[in-house]
Amino acid sequence: RKEVEQDPGPFNVPEGATVxxxxxxxxxxxxxxxxxxxxxxxxxxxxxSVYSSGNEDGRFTAQLNRASQYISLLIRDSKLSDSxxxxxxxxxxxxxxxxxxxxxxxxxxxx
Amino acid sequence: DADxxxxxRNRITKTGKRIMLECSQTKGHDRMYWYRQDPGLGLRxxxxxxxxxxxxxxxxxxxxxxxxxAQAKFSLSLESAIPNQTALYFCATSDLSAxxxxxxxxxxxxxxTVL
Numbered sequence: 001r002k003e004v005e006q007d008p009g010p011f012n013v014p015e016g017a018t019v020x021x022x023x024x025x026x027x028x029x030x031x032x033x034x035x036x037x038x039x040x041x042x043x044x045x046x047x048x049s050v051y052s053s054g055n056e057d058g059r060f061t062a063q064l065n066r067a068s069q070y071i072s073l074l075i076r077d078s079k080l081s082d083s084x085x086x087x088x089x090x091x092x093x094x095x096x097x098x099x100x101x102x103x104x105x106x107x108x109x110x111x
Numbered sequence: 112d113a114d115x116x117x118x119x120r121n122r123i124t125k126t127g128k129r130i131m132l133e134c135s136q137t138k139g140h141d142r143m144y145w146y147r148q149d150p151g152l153g154l155r156x157x158x159x160x161x162x163x164x165x166x167x168x169x170x171x172x173x174x175x176x177x178x179x180x181a182q183a184k185f186s187l188s189l190e191s192a193i194p195n196q197t198a199l200y201f202c203a204t205s206d207l208s209a210x211x212x213x214x215x216x217x218x219x220x221x222x223x224t225v226l
Contacts, residue, residue: 032213041220041222042220043218046214046216089215098142098144098159099205101146101154103151103152103153
């Protein structure tokens, strides 16, 4: 099983749609979880951290299910500007190692 | 000014040439990273450094070397560039929060083409 797995998409949705991305991770001891956004040919940027209780930032909601080792990102009322690749990121939970980036899920929002 | 800067932003070179990519940060972070990104392969870690005296290989370090000249500077070298090193290279920095790896902040990237 890969350390972090995402559905690569692409997800093609109309403006105003609700879309959900899923991510699974293999290390049950992982402690930090994030969603990053990457626009074409640009650097990845933090979208939001994911907390055990779930968290919301405007139209974006992140959920964590530790038992199933599963993270989700829900985007409501999609905008054209939401078109990007969304990266699921998890820490390795081992001393001295780095974050693991999923390959990303591509979202295209059309008018 | 950007917190993480990379130079050059674009570089075209020939097979066999030595290339250095530089990264500087003003965030005061101890941890710095070099990644490459290829279409369909996502971000792959080349090297990382948790402080000036600490250098670690990532998953694809062959053909690359690094130097941590100071807390704020981390350079990546391709000793003898080859075409399959053509990629988008990102530098990143991070710190710990309550002992756990925290958010990574990325530079704008260097687009390297090896002919």
